[in-house]
Amino acid sequence: MKHLPYFAILFFLLLFFSSCAGIQYLSIETREPAQVTLPAEVNSVLVVNNVVKQPDDIGHNIKRLGKKQFDNIKVSADSVAIFYTEALAQFLDEEEYFGAVKYYQKPLRSDTDFWKELPIQPETMNELRRSTATDAIISLDKLLLQTEWVDFFQQEGVKYAGLTGKIQSVIRVYLPSMEGKIPSIQFHDSLKWEGYDTRGRLVFAELTLPTQEEALKQLAVYAAEKMTKVFSPHWERQDRWYYTHFNSRMREGEVYARGNQWLEAIEKWNEFYTREKKMLNRAKAAHNIALAYEMLDEMESAYEWATVANDLFRQSTSPSSLERRRSALFKKEIERRRDASRKLNMQIQ
Known part of the structure; x- marks a missing residue:
């Protein structure tokens, strides 16, 4: 049996030691505090929807294939505020930080003035707290949604496009002990999608672009997840x-x-x-x-x-x-x- 030459032995030794000396990576979960610290006596919260549905013709644009300018289009925001507040209530409940998280099924606003914010009045707040046996109210007081659709090209009769969705919201926490000081949390963010506009067709299913209506609901759930970290310790x-x-x-x-x-x-x-x-x-x-x-x-x-x-x-x-x-x-x-x-x-x- 032939002996390995000296440089080969040295090479294997260096290879062995280099495999033993280095860095090992690992993923961990860290417990992070809530961004807003509510008073210790707040053990239960009520999540409410206090916005007016956004009109369909506000905030949505599309640049069609071969066009240079954006056109305004109608996109329904129906139930988006409900998705937002229901998801927020669910996520807060799953964190098990509050003793009880309740959701108020009926929207508080019945007017049609979309642009106007109407914070909850003290008498309404007290009545809601009393009827639901909760200590504080987390209220969605403003919700503004935008979408921008751009067609890139067409393949086999199907358009490939990009979609950007933006969301702005204001959430307030109503507490009887705050002496008129209502904590207000503003949230601004966006999501982007890219894929084929199949509209129910099966082609290119793995790269399907959501409709604007579907994108709005995804934005709402995304915002609710972010807001959960504001009010509750989380991982x-x-x-x-x-x-x-x-x-x-x-x-x-x-x-x-x-x-x-x-x-x-x-x-x-x-x-x-x-x-x-x-x-x-x-x-x-x-x-x-x-x-x-x-x-x-x-x-x-x-x-x-x-x-x-x-x-x-x-x-x-x-x-x-x-x-x-x-x-x-x-x-x-x-x-x-x-x-x-x-x-x-x-x-x-």
């Missing part, structure tokens, strides 16, 4: 990473991390951090320890180790290095989460 998915190394202690820490045994991982990574001489490797171990403390929801310790890691990366890498920038972002995120956890603890007590 967010984020990406994290930890460093791997061919050192036995680092490898043991990685094994524990994969099994969600974060205390044991900290012990091994800390042993490596204490004994290691190379500053860059110490920085990576410190980062791993910070991540482990974050996973244990010990945000003060996580921030302390993220600071240590960032300082070490700053000392051992160039100003433009990816590791230094990545470490700075991680430290900032841990600082944000540390401050957010304090707010969250106040909200869920």
Whole structure:
């Protein structure tokens, strides 16, 4: 049997060690606080629809194939406010933050003045709270919708187009204890679609463009999901990473991390951090320890180790290095989460 030449052995060794030293990514879910902190006595809320249906001829344009100018078209916004408020009530209920989330089936507005906002009067608010046995009212007080359709080309008799939908809304929280100060939340956003305008035909089904009416309802549900995060603590998915190394202690820490045994991982990574001489490797171990403390929801310790890691990366890498920038972002995120956890603890007590 022939022996491998020296350079081949060296190549395989380098390949082995490079596979053992690197970065492993993972996705985590973080508990984020509500953006608006309601008084502690608010245990139940009522979601209501307090807008007038948008007229069909307001806010919708189309640029047809071969045309340079947009034309105004009619698009029905029927039931969009209902989709919005029903979805908001459902999403809030699913978060299980409030003791009870109720939905008022009947729209409060019976007039036709679309452009005018009419906040709920105190006597109406008190009557709604009394009749539904709720502590506060979350009311959709304004809803403005826009769509813009552009035809791009036609293939086999079917148009390929783009659709942009925009939504603006105002939600107010009515509380009897606010002494006339009504929290108001404004929301502005848009969604875009692109595909074939099949209008019920089966061709190109995988790239079907929604109708403007369908897009409005999707916008409403999208806005309701965003508003849920305003009023209720919620979960967010984020990406994290930890460093791997061919050192036995680092490898043991990685094994524990994969099994969600974060205390044991900290012990091994800390042993490596204490004994290691190379500053860059110490920085990576410190980062791993910070991540482990974050996973244990010990945000003060996580921030302390993220600071240590960032300082070490700053000392051992160039100003433009990816590791230094990545470490700075991680430290900032841990600082944000540390401050957010304090707010969250106040909200869920």
